[in-house]
Amino acid sequence: MSFKWLSTLAVALTGLTSVQAVAATPQNTLTLIPTSVWNPANPSNPNSIELRVYEPNNVKANPAIILALHWCGSSGPEYFGATTYAQYADEMGFVVLFPSSQKDNNCWDVATPATLTRNGGGDSHDLSRIVAWAKGAYNANPSKVFVTGTSSGCMMSNVMSATYPDLFDAMSCYSGVSAGCLAGSPGSSPTTADPTCAMGNNIKTPAQWKAVAQAMYPGYTGKYPRIMTIHGDQDFFVHIKNFEEQLKQWSAIHGESLKQTKVNTPFAGWTKYKYGNGKNLVGYKVAGVGHFVLAEEQLDLSWFGL
Template sequence: MITSNYFQGIFALASLPLLVHGDLVKVADFGPNPTKLEMNIYVPTKLAAKPSIILALHPCGGTGPGYYKQTKYPQLADTGGFIVIYPSANHDNNCWDVASTKTLTHNGGGDSNGLATMINYTVSTYKADPKKVFVTGTSSGGMMTNVMCAVYPDLIAAGSGYSGVAAGCLAGSPGSSPQSATPTCADGKVNKTPAQWTSVVKAMYPEYNGTYPRVQVWHGTADNFVNYPNLAEEIKEWTGVFGISFVKNVTGEPQSGYTHMVFGDGEQFTAYSAAGVGHTVPVHESVDLKWFGI
């Protein structure tokens, strides 16, 4: 005879998190998801104790599974024991919303809110280290990397954004994709002082009085899609937030044709300019992991 206890046991098992290791797995229900983002997660077979988490954000037109195939974080996770979240934006030509008031507000109900939910779910489910949560992304994902560092400084420890724009650059635009956005930001024509950018960042989470995430950004000098002047605006934004100044250029780092721009003590913010590189700068996973401290 099948008893009610049997069914209770089945229902209890069904409600447990899906703990599959060594493959990219879709998570159907990870908590509040106001903009209906899709969550995929890669958990290595050999998971470190209190593992780190990397939130890896695809470019416009992309998907989490696509970015999973394009980046080397999963292979590095196999040896480093960390977790990688590969979300997908399913709206506005698969671009991350980096323009609306909702996403530019802490717990405001936008894309950034859903991404924060994914982080909290992963920390809870896999007993990850809440002080070792990192974010990276390319193009639209690089834009959202800046936004996450500004809107959720209480969750993110460090970020690495490729070919993006300053957090708040697209504020007020009707969309965030090339098809829907006001072109001023991508054209590199949104110009603010460090103090103005700092005010933009602080307004995203006015109650926050703690330390902001460590940030590094990358941009190609030949980028005519998200124009190169956006690198200068990112630099002004984060040097303003940290209250630091330019110190030196290191040429040929991390490779020939690149210039590493060092600010302050080099521990809070750094930038890479890639000579002759268009949209987008290739992902430098090993540099990211070093910046993250993984």
Template sequence: MLFKTLILLAGTAAVGHAAPSPQGPSADGIPRDVLTQIPSWGPNPTNLQLHLYAPSTLTGKPSIILALHGCFGTGPGHAAMTQGFQTLSSSRNFVVLYPSSINDNNCWDVASLSSLTRDGGGDSTGLATIVRWASTTFNADPKRVFITGSSSGCMMSNVMASAYPDLFSAVSCYSGVPAGCLAGSPGSSPISADQTCANGGIRKTGEEWAAVVKAMAPLPEGKGKGKGKGREWKYPKVQTWHGDNDFFVNYFHNFEEQLKQWGTIHEVEFTRNETSVPVPGYTKMVYGDGTKLVGYSASGVGHVVPQHEVVDLEWFGI
């Protein structure tokens, strides 16, 4: 079963991207309307690669979406699987960043202390540098920077929201685990990792999970909301998706633990289910008034939950 799943993931990640012809570079020198590789953007401690898509209609202070692939994947492969973002980027004025991890079977490092620490020199540091570079290059609205990812990309989305909460306003990720769930594992891929987390064996209270999040980014002096010892980061709102037929990353516990983690961070509790939302077979799980945390449980869906780009953009507010 594991071997077949790996083949499936590797196959979907290898899909090519049929990009339109470029319209020529803009003032920033980056071609428009085509997936473009960026050779350099600043410090890159783990040798990440970067492709991006910027529409020719980009104006004013656009939004930025950081979109992260799963294990065995690439940025271009993930772009091919989420083409709805490129299609909608023109009318909704945003740039999509598609980085690639080239280490540990192309999985994002969500296990090492360096990556689970703000500015620690791991994958998370490289991704933060990409976001800052893109925000400056495209003169983006700093309050309209978002992150999404699938599988390993979802795991890293939760880590980025924890280690760099000041960079993102919202998260929407698919088939992941709580931030810090793989801490201390020898690797982050299905081949190198301790499987306890993926199998649903890491269970914590909401308060314990919240402490894991807050430990990734100690609050600098003068930052955050509140006063004195009560100051804290303003964390991005979170939307997480998981298929109940996922036996690759255990649904029953990892989905619950993610919701527990972010529910505690945002101080919201489960309030209601909305069935057949956004489509039949899906259930929307609302926490509080639904503005800070929601989950989507997909009945009969396995590890690869299809990206719902329109719902993601609605959650992002773009």
């Protein structure tokens, strides 16, 4: 089902550029999807989320869907311009969702009970509505729905994986924190948040982190998304200690322990942390890099099985 009849937004390709070479520019611009279309149950949009979609000309039958979440102070169009997911969509026929947060310094809410509770009415709830709409609109393959993001987007990717684990097959993200790390904070942005989490001082056992995630969807006994998380070892803005806390959380959720670390994998300066057989949880620590590890889209798509 095509939505190219909706009003479109011409996007300036601004913001950070990908470390990967871009072979071609996307064939289409982003399409603005009105709130009344993706969220007819609540078109007033109290969470102030806008949705723009990258729909390539050659959308496959039953395509994959990727929810791509921007960092604080940014937007969906900027994340579109800073990554090459759209170029790969042109080649492979999947659809990319680029929502925008427009409150709390354009950060995703990863702190309030509303967003840390399934169907609680917060940002996570609206993002789940966006994914549900896209699955129906494009007749998507339900086993090929993914979430990715950077910084605040990575934090929300962890939250989405805990609150709506049944929506996603896999997650990848960059420079984030565990699901629930910011719970109870007065805000989710650098200027409004309790700094305890970002500074890496919210330390829990794996069992404690598992309980935090499971409390977001009480009673759920199904499978959780496969998790890949990436972090720079010189990140003192969202401290590298949060990398370990994420791995604690998801290793407990998946019931897997660290089996192998391998340096210079898949790139020089990267260390891979493989849990179990490496199919459900991996982490990558990037040497000498601070905040904003730039997206490695080919790595993401390989993790997604695309």
